[in-house]
Amino acid sequence: MSISRSGFYYQPSGESELNLTLMRLIDEQHMRTPYYGARQMVRYLRREGYVVSRKRVRRLMHKMGLCVIYQRPRTTVPAFDHEVYPYLLRDLVIDRPNQVWCADITYISMRRGFLYLVAIMDWATRKVLAWRLSNTIDTEFCIEALEEALAKYDKPEIFNSDQGSQFTSPRFTQVLKQANVKISMDGKGRWMDNVFIERLWRSLKYEDVYLKGYADGREAKAGIGAYFAFYNKQRLHQALGYRTPMAVWRAAATTSAVDMMDNAAVLPTCPQRQQQQTTALAA
Numbered sequence: 001m002s003i004s005r006s007g008f009y010y011q012p013s014g015e016s017e018l019n020l021t022l023m024r025l026i027d028e029q030h031m032r033t034p035y036y037g038a039r040q041m042v043r044y045l046r047r048e049g050y051v052v053s054r055k056r057v058r059r060l061m062h063k064m065g066l067c068v069i070y071q072r073p074r075t076t077v078p079a080f081d082h083e084v085y086p087y088l089l090r091d092l093v094i095d096r097p098n099q100v101w102c103a104d105i106t107y108i109s110m111r112r113g114f115l116y117l118v119a120i121m122d123w124a125t126r127k128v129l130a131w132r133l134s135n136t137i138d139t140e141f142c143i144e145a146l147e148e149a150l151a152k153y154d155k156p157e158i159f160n161s162d163q164g165s166q167f168t169s170p171r172f173t174q175v176l177k178q179a180n181v182k183i184s185m186d187g188k189g190r191w192m193d194n195v196f197i198e199r200l201w202r203s204l205k206y207e208d209v210y211l212k213g214y215a216d217g218r219e220a221k222a223g224i225g226a227y228f229a230f231y232n233k234q235r236l237h238q239a240l241g242y243r244t245p246m247a248v249w250r251a252a253a254t255t256s257a258v259d260m261m262d263n264a265a266v267l268p269t270c271p272q273r274q275q276q277q278t279t280a281l282a283a
Helices: 005-009 017-032 038-047 054-064 140-153 170-178 191-212 217-233 245-255 270-282
Strands: 100-109 114-122 128-134 158-161 182-185
Touching (some): 017 054, 114 140, 128 140, 191 217
């Protein structure tokens, strides 16, 4: 098979203790300042006492899958052979379950190593429908989460994600096409286009992951599962009129619409602004 003996028996050494510490610090700072690129992150780490190069920080940020917010001169396609779909949520009133689902991937740090987490959320109710952990940032665990959500909660009218290669993969989009779901994708670097799941990551990390410091994948899986159960059933959301996602989901099942609270200062996104304008005109 043209494979050398050394290549066949090679075992990846993984990241060093120092790199794992740097990745945790980078992740925490990225949640606070998502517009920090490698240059700014190097300055931050040096203030914290870590003398690191820009090349090293760039490599670690790329490994973590972090997307820095800044204006780009043109749109680039992450995978040249993957189709990118237009953003369909601009000026759209989103007020009922299964109207729009969204998905994203984030980095989860542990005491030893790290994992990647994908979650699928219902936009109107903020309910986490499905999630998966993986030690590689591939397409397979994203497809598993999507298939679980479709099996449990029927299907959405629109599925929104970023332009990551996992979501533009033909294998992933084919699952949506077979279910007759419209595909929507954020603009390049436009994290506000998928703001609700970005807020989910912030809540998860500051309220759970950073506080507990999971030792391994088994502990992280149990802890994150418990947090998502808490998030869906007990955590109150200002945008939902201080109700839980599960309560709103159940109420909307009978009324076919989500009674949103007017919170113009909380989530200034295009769909939210349009929804607030519509509500104001009706009042």
